Amino acid sequence: MVGSAASDDADVVDDRALVDRVKQGDAAAYDVLVRRHLSRATMVARRLLGNVEDAEDLVQEAFIRALDRIATFDQTRAFAPWFFRLLINTGINARKARALRASEPERGDYPSRDENPLEMAEREELRERFVAALAALPPRQRLVVSMFEVDGLSTAEIAESLGISRETVRWHHHQARQALRHALAMFRG
Amino acid sequence: MNEERGVVSLSEPERDPHLAHAIRAAEGPAASMARLELLRARIAAAAVAALEARRDRAWWEWMARWARTEVALAAAATLFAAVLGGATLIGRGEIGSDTAFASAAAQSIGGAPLDSVVTRALAGGASSEQVMNALVGPPSGEWLLTQAVER
Numbered sequence: 001m002v003g004s005a006a007s008d009d010a011d012v013v014d015d016r017a018l019v020d021r022v023k024q025g026d027a028a029a030y031d032v033l034v035r036r037h038l039s040r041a042t043m044v045a046r047r048l049l050g051n052v053e054d055a056e057d058l059v060q061e062a063f064i065r066a067l068d069r070i071a072t073f074d075q076t077r078a079f080a081p082w083f084f085r086l087l088i089n090t091g092i093n094a095r096k097a098r099a100l101r102a103s104e105p106e107r108g109d110y111p112s113r114d115e116n117p118l119e120m121a122e123r124e125e126l127r128e129r130f131v132a133a134l135a136a137l138p139p140r141q142r143l144v145v146s147m148f149e150v151d152g153l154s155t156a157e158i159a160e161s162l163g164i165s166r167e168t169v170r171w172h173h174h175q176a177r178q179a180l181r182h183a184l185a186m187f188r189g
Numbered sequence: 190m191n192e193e194r195g196v197v198s199l200s201e202p203e204r205d206p207h208l209a210h211a212i213r214a215a216e217g218p219a220a221s222m223a224r225l226e227l228l229r230a231r232i233a234a235a236a237v238a239a240l241e242a243r244r245d246r247a248w249w250e251w252m253a254r255w256a257r258t259e260v261a262l263a264a265a266a267t268l269f270a271a272v273l274g275g276a277t278l279i280g281r282g283e284i285g286s287d288t289a290f291a292s293a294a295a296q297s298i299g300g301a302p303l304d305s306v307v308t309r310a311l312a313g314g315a316s317s318e319q320v321m322n323a324l325v326g327p328p329s330g331e332w333l334l335t336q337a338v339e340r
Contacts, residue, residue, distance in 0.1 A: 025244030027233070034232050042220045042228065052220070056228050063232045067239050131215045146216070148202070149209040155201060173202055180208060 015079035022070055034063055037080060040151070041087055047146050048091035048139055058094055062087035081160035088162060092139055126184070133183030137176050144169055145176035 015036070021029035041062065045055035066073075066083050073082055134142060140162065147153045147161070148169075155169045162169070220228075310320055 022240075023243065024247045025240045025242070027236070027240050030236060030240060031229070031233055034229055038225055038229055038232075039219065042225065043216075046220075047216065052224075056224075056231075059228060060232050060235060064235055064239065067236055067243075127214060130211050134212065134215050145208075146212055149204060150212050150216070152204070170199075170202065177202075177205065177208065180211070184211065 016075050019070060019073060019075060019079055022067065030067065033079070037083060041084070043151075044084060044087060044143065044147070045091055047143055048088065049095065050135065054094070058087065058091050061094075062090050065090060078160075081157065084161040085163050088143065095139060129183050130180065133180055137179060140164075141172045141176040141179075144172040145180065148173055 015033065018029045018033045022033060038059065041059045042055055045058040045062075046052060049055050049058060062083070066086055069086070073079070137145070143162070144158055147158050148155065153161075155166045155173070159166045159169045307320055310323070311317070315323075
């Protein structure tokens with residue numbers, strides 16, 4: 001998800017050129033910008049809202065808001081952190097404002113056919129416990145730990161996306177990691 | 190290790206591959222390409238009006254920027270023409286011929302028709318503005334007050 005430093009720099013430069021064209025109303029440039037950030041935006045939105053439908057609504061709203069506010073974007077900075085901050089703030093407000101549709105999280109880790117029933121049951125219980133622990137985290141902590149551990153972003157990048165300091169990011173990461181490790185350790189005994 | 194003791198490290202934390210795997214499994218698979226493509230199409234459709242408005246705005250902004258330049262150029266050209274025109278008139282001796290119309294008019298007292306007065310004044314070197322001032326009064330209107338006081 002996160003490329004090399006060179007390709008990141010190229011993306012930043014390219015993003016700025018695209019933003020310039022979007023300011024003039026260039027639909028093709030806007031489409032490229034959307035394609036470039038859509039996958040990660042959907043993942044972040046899902047972490048925030050917990051289900052796919054709400055997450056897709058949020059992503060659409062964030063991209064339209066970004067277009068409305070594109071004139072306020074400081075082109076000396078990178079587009080991604082600006083956009084993700086907008087997405088996350090919109091998502092946190094949406095969480096507060098509307099009752100979310102409850103849905104069962106999708107299963108990602110399917111047991112192999114060779115596993116015996118006991119292993120499968122243990123595995124399922126562990127997964128459910130972990131999912132519950134992850135869902136119980138405050139939204140910012142859940143985002144921080146996922147962005148750091150899964151997406152491979154640095155604390156500085158996460159801080160810029162969330163509009164908070166690096167120290168606060170580290171604190172959220174620490175708290176989230178403790179809670180998740182605790183959930184795993186409890187099951188393992 | 191600091192984290193084991195519950196202290197937040199000041200340096201960049203180390204990544205935990207086991208935790209990453211567990212989070213990935215809990216989050217489920219990423220959205221499929223088909224689903225992302227549908228979402229992209231939805232976003233593109235929702236953005237049409239805003240992009241169109243932005244194109245119109247960009248055109249007007251371009252016009253406004255050029256209009257400002259054009260006005261400045263026109264003002265400079267007018268000023269230049271006025272200076273150049275004034276110098277030409279002085280060169281031809283039109284300035285200072287304020288008396289040309291007065292002398293022509295004085296000579297015409299006695300019932301000469303107005304058009305012959307104008308013709309003679311112009312032939313005598315009066316400018317068209319001086320002729321107009323003499324016929325209908327200067328633009329300031331002070332001449333009218335002067336006339337009233339004299340009576």
